[in-house]
Amino acid sequence: MSRKIFVSAKEVADRAGVSRSAVSRTFTPGASVSDETRRRVTEAAEELGYHVNHLARGLMRNESGIVCLIVSEMDTPYRARLVRALTQQLQVTSKIAMLINTDRSDDSVDQALRQAISYRADASIILSGMPDKSITDLCLKSGQRLVLINRDEDREGALMINLNDRQAARRAFIALLRAGCRSFAFANSEAMTPSLMAREEGFCAAGREHGSRLRWSVSARRPTRAARCWRSGFSPAKSGRMRSSASTICWPAG
């Protein structure tokens, strides 16, 4: 059905009147080839439209050049920007990004990692979800690097990149304060993940340090659930509920 016929090194070698080895060397930075040989090979390759087969090269070099980006809901502003930045930087270092979408299903991330292994990715970067320890161990054991971004759980041997939530929330408060806001509300989810709680703590702490003329509230993600609510002085006051489906929002209520 699909008869793919890319030109091979052999064809280039024949046209240039050299060995396949010479062709290979010409496309390997640092390999020893005479200028004359290189010239003839390059010329022949150009005429034929030759491109090194990265599948075969990866097989031999034991290095595919592929880095998997594992992410869910990637059209979210934060993730979209992250994915863009990552793919760009990857390209700068001559790597290439493979993008794998995950969903809410349990083994979604595990499946993604299995794909990464199948394509012998040099590394996998996880932006969403958390895979089973058994599969991450296999990756690590096989020599694949693992990068976890903003993941709560720990994975021995993986590179972890985490946001300092407490500090970030603190800065957000200061920024709002400087902008002239004097009445605040902080809406949080009831998921109570470490990240969410750290943000709340950071924001609250900063609030407390800056006087008591502030209105303060913490609410639930789902409006149907009762929400906790504090007012004035950053201490609980009266219950209320808010409409919000976003993960975490904080805004000046004044």
Next chain:
Amino acid sequence: MSRKIFVSAKEVADRAGVSRSAVSRTFTPGASVSDETRRRVTEAAEELGYHVNHLARGLMRNESGIVCLIVSEMDTPYRARLVRALTQQLQVTSKIAMLINTDRSDDSVDQALRQAISYRADASIILSGMPDKSITDLCLKSGQRLVLINRDEDREGALMINLNDRQAARRAFIALLRAGCRSFAFANSEAMTPSLMAREEGFCAAGREHGSRLRWSVSARRPTRAARCWRSGFSPAKSGRMRSSASTICWPAG
């Protein structure tokens, strides 16, 4: 440095007491293997953490399973959503997306396509920019499929997916009209690409068909350039300029 040691089919074969062929067949849907052999192979593979090497498989099958997504500014809402939908659908059909970022530089898209060829992608989907004919011809000739999304230029042999700009702009007008808007403005870029002009035409045409009590204006993307401006009855009236850096905007001005 990076000693990668993934388990191979040979190891699985040894542990299962069968030939490498049997292992290969077990992981090839539709291949003839006895239940007993399949069971032993599957078990051994599981224990060893074996995963078919897609690099090698792609080499033999002459089908990598890779589809390249070539796109610039992918964190833009429209593109981010498109990339997400594409990667998801690709996964459903057992393909995998390779993401390549392009920028404004001239040969950016050509380079991306060269990457696609190097990895022997089964297909390339171009969301941004337009590559040289020479390189697209090479792709096509090599048997790689090419999909162009919303590209103005034509490329014989490539699958073209285009938005019906005229129709879309028409619908936008109707939607605004139904929402109760009675005074309209249409801001356009001076780039005058076929897409932009088609949108303008569609919007204007719909406007004309719905009476003359409408205010109408077309402006330039760059506020420093003089803008064309029509008012009342959808005919040119008075020049003006507008502040806008967006590509195309239309909004009710009343």
Next chain:
DNA sequence: CTGAAAGCGCTTACAG
């Protein structure tokens, strides 16, 4: 159904 063998397109010591 099964295994031995050839071959995919490359890289890399090895000997010249």
Next chain:
DNA sequence: CTGAAAGCGCTTACAG
């Protein structure tokens, strides 16, 4: 610097 040769991990006729 250069080529012949071995080998990467797989698939697929081929003969049994």
